[in-house]
Amino acid sequence: MKTDVIVIGGGAAGMGAAIAAAKEGVKVTLIEREEKTGGILNQCIHNGFGLHYFKEELTGPEYAERLKKILREYDIDIITDFMVKEIKDKKVVGVFHDGVKEIEASSVVFTTGARERPFGALMIPGDRPSGIFTAGVVQKFINIENRFPGKRALVLGSGDIGLIMARRLTLEGVKVVGVVERMPYPGGLARNIRQCLEDFDIPLYLSSTVIEVRGKERLEEVVVAKVDEKFKPVLGTEKIFKVDTLVLSAGLLPMVILVSDFAVLNSTSKGLATSNIGQSSVEWLFGAGNCTVVYDLVDYVTVEGERAGKFAAIYAKGEKLSEKIPVDPGENVRVLHPRWYSKDDDLTIYARVSKPMEKGKLLVGNYEKTLLNAKPSEMIVLKVPARYLEGFERIRVSVKEA
Numbered sequence: 001m002k003t004d005v006i007v008i009g010g011g012a013a014g015m016g017a018a019i020a021a022a023k024e025g026v027k028v029t030l031i032e033r034e035e036k037t038g039g040i041l042n043q044c045i046h047n048g049f050g051l052h053y054f055k056e057e058l059t060g061p062e063y064a065e066r067l068k069k070i071l072r073e074y075d076i077d078i079i080t081d082f083m084v085k086e087i088k089d090k091k092v093v094g095v096f097h098d099g100v101k102e103i104e105a106s107s108v109v110f111t112t113g114a115r116e117r118p119f120g121a122l123m124i125p126g127d128r129p130s131g132i133f134t135a136g137v138v139q140k141f142i143n144i145e146n147r148f149p150g151k152r153a154l155v156l157g158s159g160d161i162g163l164i165m166a167r168r169l170t171l172e173g174v175k176v177v178g179v180v181e182r183m184p185y186p187g188g189l190a191r192n193i194r195q196c197l198e199d200f201d202i203p204l205y206l207s208s209t210v211i212e213v214r215g216k217e218r219l220e221e222v223v224v225a226k227v228d229e230k231f232k233p234v235l236g237t238e239k240i241f242k243v244d245t246l247v248l249s250a251g252l253l254p255m256v257i258l259v260s261d262f263a264v265l266n267s268t269s270k271g272l273a274t275s276n277i278g279q280s281s282v283e284w285l286f287g288a289g290n291c292t293v294v295y296d297l298v299d300y301v302t303v304e305g306e307r308a309g310k311f312a313a314i315y316a317k318g319e320k321l322s323e324k325i326p327v328d329p330g331e332n333v334r335v336l337h338p339r340w341y342s343k344d345d346d347l348t349i350y351a352r353v354s355k356p357m358e359k360g361k362l363l364v365g366n367y368e369k370t371l372l373n374a375k376p377s378e379m380i381v382l383k384v385p386a387r388y389l390e391g392f393e394r395i396r397v398s399v400k401e402a
């Protein structure tokens with residue numbers, strides 16, 4: 001099979017990319033491994049999606065439906081139940097109902113999203129009983145499959161997914177005894193701390209972690225202790241929680257396995273490194289969404305998906321794209337995206353600071369922006385006017401603490 005642009009992954013980034021590429025008048029094929037498009041949005045039935053992009057507060061499935069409606073307005077070839085296994089030089093190989101299928105294109109947009117850090121990666125000592133789930137799995141159980149994970153739960157990790165699941169479990173009648181966070185500050189957005197924990201009287205244990213899980217067949221007890229600045233448990237601070245469910249929300253990792261052996265990865269986000277137009281180190285490979293950097297909001301994912309789709313189509317039409325200038329992380333910048341700047345479009349910086357700061361200054365080339373109350377959990381989004389980037393061979397992004 002031949003097409004102009006292949007988009008791998010039908011989440012918000014992939015749908016945005018496919019729509020924007022189709023607007024450029026090229027032939028687009030969107031591939032999704034699940035039986036329908038929408039990605040993670042399909043299981044996020046809470047609201048809080050779309051305020052920037054659709055100027056309305058929507059649930060995840062509503063947001064996905066809006067994009068699907070636009071998708072249907074274009075002549076896009078959507079192939080679902082197709083699991084991509086390999087990308088070899090503009091050819092995408094995957095497993096379909098009737099066997100292995102190969103599709104060739106002039107450019108590829110990679111939008112495979114992120115995966116959850118699993119229990120094994122956390123190296124928690126103790127037994128290995130049932131009742132330990134990642135937050136995404138519990139979310140799918142409750143919101144899609146109507147299954148009940150347990151009766152009393154503890155959540156490890158105060159990122160947005162952990163906070164949202166603490167509330168969701170409570171609403172479903174599960175007693176959530178607390179959320180445990182090893183950092184001295186919460187990992188999720190301030191609005192989620194208020195709406196998911198404070199409004200439901202769920203305690204948040206900061207500078208704490210799970211040091212042991214106990215249980216023969218089903219989880220019975222979880223031992224939590226305070227940690228010092230080096231995240232070492234402090235002796236004598238142990239607290240035992242009698243729970244049958246432990247929900248892990250220990251972070252998302254960009255899913256890059258299909259590209260990691262031939263494309264440059266972003267050392268700060270661990271995702272596919274791309275420029276501001278979504279182009280990777282391999283000129284025909286573009287990327288967007290959570291497989292490049294884990295975003296706070298789906299609205300940014302959609303916008304960056306559109307950008308990558310548009311320029312993947314322009315590349316497929318044989319038009320030349322500008323040279324890429326490196327964008328480097330400097331002082332106090334833990335996560336930075338994109339990693340190159342091309343003059344073909346604006347530069348929007350997505351960054352996370354390495355520590356909380358009451359006041360600071362974000363510096364990008366010659367551009368400065370005052371930051372108030374910057375937190376590692378909240379992504380900084382900044383559009384930099386092109387005139388501040390002229391004359392640079394490399395652009396440094398740093399945050400100076402005031």
Ligand SMILES: Cc1cc2nc3c(=O)[nH]c(=O)nc-3n(C[C@H](O)[C@H](O)[C@H](O)COP(=O)(O)OP(=O)(O)OC[C@H]3O[C@@H](n4cnc5c(N)ncnc54)[C@H](O)[C@@H]3O)c2cc1C
Nearest residue numbers: 009011012013033039040048083084112113289290297298
């Ligand atoms: C629990 C939770 C709560 C959230 N709450 C909010 C919120 O309140 N507000 C907000 O704005 N944002 C929220 N977000 C963030 C937002 O939902 C995500 O940033 C966004 O939906 C990610 O889109 P994506 O397209 O990058 O990835 P995904 O939605 O993960 O899509 C990736 C797609 O690629 C497919 N895929 C992967 N590998 C392959 C392969 N090999 N072959 C074929 N297909 C493949 C997957 O099946 C999937 O459909 C939340 C996220 C989560 C997880």
